[in-house]
Amino acid sequence: PTSATAAEVEGPEVKWNLSLWGARRGFSEGLEGLAQYVSEQTDGNFEIELHYGEVLSASKENLDGLYLGAFEAAAFCPIYHPAKTPALSVLDLAFLPVETLAERRDLIESLYQDPAIIADFAKWKALPLMGVMMPNYQAMGAGDPPTTLEDWQGLRISSAGGVGEVMAGLGASVTLVTAPDMFQSLERGMIEAATFPYTYAFASYRLHEVSDWVTDNWSMGAVVCHSAMSESAYNALPEQYKTLLDEAVEFGYDLQIQKYNEVDVENEALFEAEELYRVPMTDEIDAAIAAAVQPSWDAWIESASAEGVPAQELLDKVLEAAAE
C-alpha cells in the first residue's frame, strides 16, 4: 500500500525510540520506510524516531536495552553475539540458497512465526519487528582473479562469520580488517580480497577502485540483521496501531529492496567502468564450497543444539522455505 491510497489512522500520541548504529544507509532504509509510513498514516501521532550512531546503545547491546525497556525498538545483528539469539543465527549460515532480497524477506517473515525464533526474541522481552536485510555477499579483490581452486589457496581475504569459515575451507587465509581500514589494506596488499554485501558495501568503501575482480553472482549468503520491539511497548499500542505496524513493515521491506536495487544499478555502472573481471563459478570450486559448507552448517547445528535449539529442524525448515 502507499500513503496515497490508505486511509488515515486515528489514535493517541505515541512516540517510540529506535536504536541504530552507523549513519543512514541502504541497511536502514527499511526502518526509515517503516517510520515514515506510520507517521504519515497517523498524521504524526505515532512517531518512531530513529537514533543513529549508537547514541542510545552500542550495536552489540541493543537487545539488553530492549530487555531493560530503555527504548521501544532496536536493530541488532545475531552475528555480533551469536549466543544471545542462538536460533536466529540459522539465517547467517553461509551459502544458504537465497538469491534475491524478496526471497530473503519471505524467508525471514516465515521464520518469525517459528516458536524457536520467537523464543529468541521473547528471552529479551522483545518481539520481531522486521528483518533488516543486506544483499548477498560476494568477494572482490586485487591481483590475478582466483579462477581455479588452486588460486584460492592462501589467498589473503578479509571475511567474517560463516562465509569466512567457507573461505577458509576453500583454502584461503582468512583475516579480519575493520571496514574503514579495508580500502587501504587492500590497496597496500595486506589483504588481497574481501567479502562484503554486494554491491553497496564495496562501493561505500570504494574497494572497486583498487580491485581487479569480483565473484560473479556466487550465492554466498548474507548476514541477516533484525529489528525488534519491546513486548510491553507493543502490547500498550491500540489495536489500530498494531495493524498499521503490519502494513508499515510491508512498506518498509519494499522500500529497502527498491533502494538497494537503485544503488545496485549505479554501482554496477561504476564496477563496469573499472572493468572488473567477473570470476565465474566452476564445478571444481562449487564442489569445494559444498564440501566446506557442510561442516560449517554441522558446526552450527551442534552448537545451537547444545543451547537447546531444535537446530536440524530449523535448518530443514529454512532450506525448504528457500526452495519454494
Next chain:
Amino acid sequence: MDPITLGYLGLAVLLLLVTVGVPIAFATAFTGMAGLFILRGFDVAIGLSGIVPYGASAHYSLSVLPLFIAIGFLAMHAGITTSAYNAARVWVGRAPGGLATATIFASAGFAAVSGASTASTAVFTKLALPEMEARGYNRSLAAGVVAVGGTLAALIPPSAILVIYGIIVEESIGALLMAGFLPGLISIVVYLIVIATVVTIKPDLAPKLERTSIKEKLRTIPQLAGIGLVVGVILVGIYFGIMTPTEAAAVATAIMFVMALGKKISFADFRSGILDTVRTTVMIFMVIWGVLVFVRFLAFTGLPASVTDAIVGLDMPRGMILFAIILLYLLLGMVLDGIGMMMLTLPVIFPLIAELGYDPIWFGVLLVKLIEVGVVTPPVGLNCYVVNGIRPDIPLHDVFKGVAPFLLGEVVIIGIIVFFPDLVLFLPNMMR
C-alpha cells in the same frame, strides 16, 4: 519538563559540577544517570549505565590507546627521552631561547613515540622544566613551553585522540594518523618562531647557553636511533599497509620494550612505567564511560537533533558555519577535556561537516588541533594541570601565562589548516 529543556539543564548541571571540581568522568556520568532516571526511570538509568563500562571497553580499535601510551612511558623510564632532550640541547641550545627550543624539538621527538599529550607534558615537566629553571629561564615561560610542547603528541603519529576520532566517525585510522604529520611539523615551526620572538623582545626571560662543539653534536645522533626506529615502524607499517594501526602500535611497543631492556631498565622503573600506562589508560576510559552515559541521556532529550536542525536551517555560507564550529570548540575546550568534547559533539557536528562537503580526514586534524588548544587554555587546560600537578609550586595561572604567547601561534596554525587543506591531506592522499 520538555525534554529539550531538560537537555539544556543537564548541560548546565554538568558545567557546574565540572567547575566545582568534580572529575569529568564522574560529572558526566552523574548528570547522565540523573537525566536517564528522570526521562526513563530508575531501572533504565541503572541498567543502561551499567552496560557502559564493559561495552565501551571491549573495543578492538581502542586497543591502540594503552599501547601508544605504553611506548611513551617505556621510553621515558628507559632514559630514551633524556637522550632525546640532551641531543636537542646540544644542537640548538645556543640559539635564542635555546633550551625552550630544545624542549620543543625533544617534545616533537617524544611525540613520535607517545600517543597522549598529557603523558608527553608529564615527561617534560620532570625532565626539561628543572633544567630550564637551573639555567635562569623564566619559570612561567618554561612551564608554558612544556605544556604546549606536549600537544605535539596528539598530531604527530601515534595519536590516541585521532584514533578515537576515527572510531567515532568510522574513517580510516591509518589515513588519519598520516594526516596529522605535516600539521605537527608546521606546529613545531610556529612554536619556534614564537619562542624566538618572545626571547628577542625580552632577552632576560631566557639566558644564552655556552657553545658546544660539532663533535659533541655528532655524538648525540646514535642516541636518537631508538626514536627513529619507532617512528619508522609506525609510519612505514601503516603507510605501506603491512600492519593495522593496532598491530603497528604493538610492534612499536615491543621495539621500545626491547630497547628498554637493552638500556638495562631497572625493575622499579619498569613497574613505574607499567603503572603510569595503566593510570593514563584508566583516566581516558573513565572519561569515555562517563561521556557515553551522558550521550545516552542527551539522545533521549532530542537536544542534539534539534541543534543540528537549527544549524542546518541557518542559511549561511559554509565558511561561516565552519567558523562557528571552530569557535564552538574553542569555547567547549574551556570546560571539557578533548575526548569528552569529541564524543559529545561529533554526533551533531560530523553529519554537518559531511553535509557541507568538508573532508572528514581533514576535519579530524582540525578538530584535534582545536582540542589541543583546549588543553592549554584556562580554566580546564589538561596539560597545564599536569604541569601544576607534578610541580605544585608553580601556580596554575603562571602556567597559563606562559602558554599565552603560543596561543597567537595556534591561531596561525589553525588558519593554515583551514586555508590549506591540501597540506593536511597530502600524505593520506598519497596513500590512496
Next chain:
Amino acid sequence: MTTLIGILDRLLRPLERFLGYLAGLIVLVLMVLGVVEVIARSLFNRPIHGSIDIIEQLMVPVAALGIAYCQSIFGNVRMTLLTQKFEGRTKWVAEAFTLLIATIVVAIYLNGSALNLMRAVTLGGDTPEIGIPLWYGMACVTCALSVLLLRLFVQLLEALRLIAVPNDQSAIFEISPH
C-alpha cells in the same frame, strides 16, 4: 574513626596496586599478540583465528582493573582552578561533595554492571569469531568497580572526618603518584 579508615586504606592499597599491575601485564600481552599476529600473517600467511575477539575481551581488564588504583592517587581529570583556592573546612566540604558524587556514580555503575553480568550468564552472549563468553569480561568489570567503590568510600569517610578536624594530617589525601 581514624583507625578504621587507616585499616581499610592499608588493606586496599596492595589490592589496588596488584590489579593495576595485572592491567599493565595484559597491555604487554596485547603487545605480544600484535607482534605474533604480524609475524604469523606476513611470514607464514596464517593469521591468528579470533584475534579481534581476544583483543576486545582483553581490553576490558586493561581499561577496568586499574580504576581503583587511579582513584587512590586521584588520577582522574578534574578542574582545580576554583578548588585550588579553597582552604581548611571549605576545602574538605568541596572534597566530600565531589567524592559523594563519585560514590553515587560508581554505586550505580556497579549495580548496573552486576545486572549486565547476570543477564550474560542467564541469557547468553559470546564473541563472533571464536565464541568467548561475554560474562568473563563483565565479571571483571564488576569486581573492579567493587574495589573502586570501597576506595571511594574510604576517601569519602576521610573527607568527612577532615571537615570536623580540617588541619589534621591525612595519609589518604597526601598522595603523590610514586
